[in-house]
Amino acid sequence: MPASLLATKLFIPASRPELVPRLRLVEQLNKGLHRKLTLISAPAGFGKTTLLTEWIVKLRFSSSKENQNANSIAWLSLDEGDNDPVRFLSYVIAALNQAEGKNAILGKGALSMLQSPQRLPAEAVLTALINDIITIPDRIVLVLDDYHLIETQPIHDALAFLLEHLPPQMHLVIATRQDPGLPLGRLRARDQLTELRAADLRFTPSEAAVFLNHGMKLNLSIEDISALETRTEGWITGLQLAAISMQGQDTSSFIQSFTGSHRFVLDYLVEEVLMQQPENVQEFLLRTSILDRFCASLCEALLPDAENSGQETLAYLEQTNLFIVPLDNERRWYRYHRLFADLLGQRLHQKASSSAGDDGIRMAELHNRASIWYEENGLEIEAFLHAVSSNDIEHATRLMEGGGMPLHFRGGATPVLRWLESLPTTVLDAKPSLWVMYASALSMRGQMSGVEEKLQAAEKALHGIEQDEIARNTMGHIAAIRALIAATQHQTKTIIAQSQRALEYLHPDNLPVRTATIWKLGLAYQLQGDLAEASRAFTEAISISQISGNTIIEITASIGLGQVQETENQLHLAAKTYHGVLQLIGEQLQPSGCEAHLGLARIFYEWNDVDTAQKHAQQSLKMAQQLVNIDRSAACEVFLARLKLSQGDVASAAATLTKVRQSVQQHNLVHQIPEVISAQVLTLIKLNNLSEAAHLAEKQELPFSQARVYLAQRDPSAALTVLRPLRKQAEAKGEADKYLKIIILQACAHHTNGETSEAIQLIREAMGLAEPNGFIRIFVDEGLPMAHLLSEAAAQGTMPNYVSKLLAVFEAEAQKDDLSPSQQLVDPLSEREIEILNLIASGLKNKEIAEQLVISLNTVLYHNKNIYSKLGVNKRTLAVAKAKEINLI
Amino acid sequence: MFYSIGTMKEHIHYLIKIKNHLNTHWGDWFDGLTITKTADGNTILSGVIVDQAALHSVFKKIRDLGLTIISVNPQEKGE
Structure with missing residues (x-):
């Protein structure tokens, strides 16, 4: 929810009919189109804007004539308020869309990244934008007028990045009073720059x-x-x-x-x-000179009496050529020629200071009237800027606080911080909530180092003040910001302590801060593994944010709730929660969208709807890549690797995991490493490389993986030894998802150990937990031994419907393998089977094998059948070839 | 002792020479700098400028008026 954008800033100023045709300059501009950048750098009053409008008219005319190399023009008139990277880039995207016409959806992804509550690198936003521009068939020219008003280095850097990666169909034009902070020397050396300077323009x-x-x-x-x-x-x-x-x-x-x-x-x-000029026109000019742009009704708000018609005076000024520039086709909005505005402003200042005290013009009064007009017309940043200029601290504070959703969360961080920096500490001390806003705006900008200092200043200022509602609310807000800082450092105890303090002190009506605080509390409980408390906090945050319309918190708290529900094995509820998140997010690109898709991928996979799972995982991966979120990308890739593994494509799963592991280590994403290694262990088990699997599981201290390796090594007692303490832990913490996994592994281990009754008892418990939520893969992924165990359970009359449903999936998997023999084995060969395979390979007949191993011929044939089925072949010779191919023998 | 202009030292008295005669009422605009017309038809802006940031703000105002700078001279104390 950024503060609104002004359409007039995107309007290409009208070209005046009486102007001097400047063909030599237009020619130079045309020639410059094949370079990356055109720089028009000259002092005020050299006709930079006028030249550009003349050129644009000609460019449009010629392209409509040729009708092959169409040019669309994106225009952006900058002002001081655009020194905020988010606001600047939002305007650039709006300008490009305006140029491309009604149906353009350029930079949709980039825009939603800008609106995301998380701060994203400008490079990511620009990359998304550049990828959209590449799809445009025609040339697009982006004009940035009055670029000298931009003084923020991150914006220069963003523009330099854009120039470095400029799509071939795009051209950039900068008009400025001073050379911009771009690598001009390099551009000149590479012949990528056309320059028009004062000497050319005069x-x-x-x-x-x-x-x-x-x-x-x-x-x-x-x-x-x-x-x-x-x-x-x-x-x-x-x-x-x-x-x-x-x-x-x-x-x-x-x-x-x-x-x-x-x-x-x-x-x-x-x-x-x-x-x-007549006296009333002089008065009009002086008073309105404080405005960056104006329409009749805004001018009238600044005039001393209502008799002067703003519209008539504007028409007169335009007619007499008094340096006013129309900003739209309807002649509603105008601005003064910048230089003229400065001159008028200087005269106004002089007049105001000489007539101070009497009833002449008071600057503060004019700014105050402008601020009120802008506020009434819904333009909050402009209203704030004029309130600041009028030195009306109360009014500026009210506009900054924005009724609970502060201006710095809506694209106004730069003017807000600039104002707060300019205020003397005495003013801040007199109004401690200003210190807190200062801290909040800094933390929103990611400037965490300065935050605590401001909070302490607020506390000091609060000291000795009467503890009324306002003071208490301010104290609550201080704690809420401290909880936020702790959340960025995963300090759960501090988050909980500060959040609880915040909720105690915050005013009951301060819903935005309260909701965000309750969400943070949920996050802390989730990190601590206290699922019941986490679930309660997330649910509360969601219901309050729904009442107050705080979609951002509703989305993030829902993700937290969905994850808690997954941990509680409540797959149906979790899926519902994630679908709700996707509905709230709509078309926006947000990290929460990645989380929701990945959660759905996990759930649909568990339900054995592999296609839907894959679609969600790929959607999640696409979003993560667009957001340049390496952490989320890695999580998606690990999931997709496991999906491949379950489909028998071991080789490509292994390749993906090797790649992800490198990326995770390179970016020091330590918390992702266990996930990646667990998946690698599964891959190694499938490849029958048990020694390497055991080595990895042990080295990384992954008990689940260790238990699986022991099972694969046919050492069930060792597996049981590992699983026992794990189960106690899961029981103590109430981790239902882990508990279910553990008892399934225990059942397998007991079964292998020949302890059938223990195995059946455990699998019965597992099925009881799993059936209501439709679990399938958690059983099926354990392979043939699980199929045998389930058959035995069915024979004993345990949950026949569920068992037959699961066995049907086993059956379908086996058939799928027959139809499309995969390169690697879903089900590894047993040691006996490998032994037999080796004997086949050495040329022995079945009868000879039976004799050598001292088993019956029927047993050999039984083993052969299993070997063929596992290798996906139907002949001895093919079995040997396949086994050699995958290095089994 | 030699020092480079404005690196650390603050509150330096500057003389900024500008082309053409500037009306004295621009003094306010230039935050109280004194405006003196010279015999050769130019103008000197003079006064104490607290630091480099303030100096650049003066340059910005000169730029925005489209004035031409002829020279900028800091005056050391005791001169």
């Missing part, structure tokens, strides 16, 4: 002649034109002001006194121009 004598005599219809001699050109040095604004001053005057005496003066051209001419 009017030549012949252009001055066309302008004065043709454009402004003055009948001047060559000498007069030359004198004016010399005096103004071809400076376009100077010539324009001179021309306006000469309208209806004796031109030769004007030129004589003007060229004879040493006065600064502007001083001289602005006075001339202003003095010619």
Whole structure:
């Protein structure tokens, strides 16, 4: 929910009909299109914007004529408020979309990344945007006007990144009063830069002649034109002001006194121009000069009486060419030519300070009126900026607090921080909640180091103040921010202590902070393994956020709840929760979307709907990659590897896992390593490489993996020894998901050990837990031994429906293997089978094998049948070939 | 002792020479710098500038008015 964007900033200023055609410059701009960047760098008043609008008209005309190399133009007029990277990039995306037309969805992914509550690297946002731009068939030109107003290094860096990776169909144009913080030298050296500077832009004598005599219809001699050109040095604004001053005057005496003066051209001419205006127009110009842009109703809000019609005066100004620039086609919004606005502003300032005290113009009053107008019209950042300029701390504070959702969470972090930095500590001390907002805005920017200092200042300022509702709420907010800092460092005890303190002190109506705090509490309990408390906190956070419409918290708390439900084996509930999250997120790109898809992938896999599981996992992976989230990408890849493994594609599962392990180690994602290694152990078991599997499981201290290796090594007692303490632990912590896994492994171990009754008893318990939530794969993935155990359980009349459902899946798996023999084995050969295979390979007949092993011929044939089925073949010769192929013999 | 301008030292008195005569009422705009017209038709902005950031803000104002800088000179104490 960013503060609203102003459409007028995206409007390409109208090209004036009377202007001087500047064909040589247009030609240079055209030639520059095949380079990456065009830089128009010159002081104020050199006609940078005007030149660009003339060029754009011609560019559109020529491309509609040729109709092959269409150009679309994205325009962005920057102002000081755009020094926030989020706001800047949001505007760039809006400008590109406006250029591409109604149905354009450029940068949709990038935009949702900008709106995400988590801070994402600008490179990720730009990469998503660049990938969208690459799909555009035609050329797109992005114009950034008044770039000198950008002073934030991260924005220069983002632009440098964009230039470095600029798609071939994109061209960037920057108009600025000073050279931007971009690697211009490198661009020049690579011939990727076209430059137009003051010397190129100034009017030549012949252009001055066309302008004065043709454009402004003055009948001047060559000498007069030359004198004016010399005096103004071809400076376009100077010539324009001179021309306006000469309208209806004796031109030769004007030129004589003007060229004879040493006065600064502007001083001289602005006075001339202003003095010619009626008093009410002068007043209008001065008062509205505080506005970056204006419409009639906003101007009227600043005028002393309601008699002056804003609309009429604006029409008059446009008609008399008084440096106003329309910002839309309907002639609703205008701005002054920047230089003219500065001059008017200076005069206003002078007048206000000389008339201080009496009923003349008061600056604060004007800004206050502007702030109120903007607030009433829903433009909060502009309202805030004017409240700051009017020095109205109460009003600025109220706008910053934004009724619970502070402005710095809605694209206003830069102006908010700039204001708070500018306030004297005495002001902050008098209003401790300002210190807390300061800390909140810093933490939102990721500048964690400064946060605690501000919180302590707030506490110091609160000391000795009466503990009224406001003070208590501020104290609660301090604790809430401390809990947030602790959450970034996974310090569960601190999160819980600070969150509880926050909830005690926060005002009951302060729902945004309360909800976020309850969510954090849930997170801490989840980290601690206290599932009941976690579930309670998440549920509460969700229900409050639904009431207060706080979608961000509703989404993140739902993810937490879904994960808790999975841990409790409540697969149906968890799936419902995750589907709810996806509905809330809609088309946005958010880390929570990755989590929900991956959770659904796990659940559908457990339900043996492998196709749906795969779709969700791939969706999750795609999102994680778009978000450049290596941690989530790794989690998705591990899941997909396990999916491949279950489908018998061991080789590609192993390859994926090797790749993921490298990436995880390279990025130091320590918490992902156990997941990756467990999957690798499973792969090694499938490949019958038990010694390596045992080595890995032991080295990484993964008890589950160790138990599996022991089972594969036919050492059930060792497996049981490992599983016993694990089971106690899971029981103590109430970890239902682990408990179920453990008793299934225990059942397998007892079964292998020949302890059938223990095995049946355990599998019965497991089925009882698993059936209500439709578990399938947790049994099927244990392979043939599990099939045998289940058959025996069925024979004893245990849950016949569930067992036959599970056995049907075993059957289908086996058939699938027959139809498409996979390269690797789902079910490893037993040692006896390998022994027999070796004898077959050495050329012995079945009867000879029976004799050598002292078993019956029937037993040999039984083993052969199993060997063929496991290898997916139907002949002895093929079995030998296959076994050699996968290095079994 | 030699020192480079403005690295550490603060509150330096500056003389900034600007092309053409500037009206004295621009003094407010330039945060109280003194405006003096010179005989050769130019203007000197002078006054104490607290640090480099403040100096750059003056340059920005000069830039935004489209004025031309001729020279910038810091004056050492005792000069």
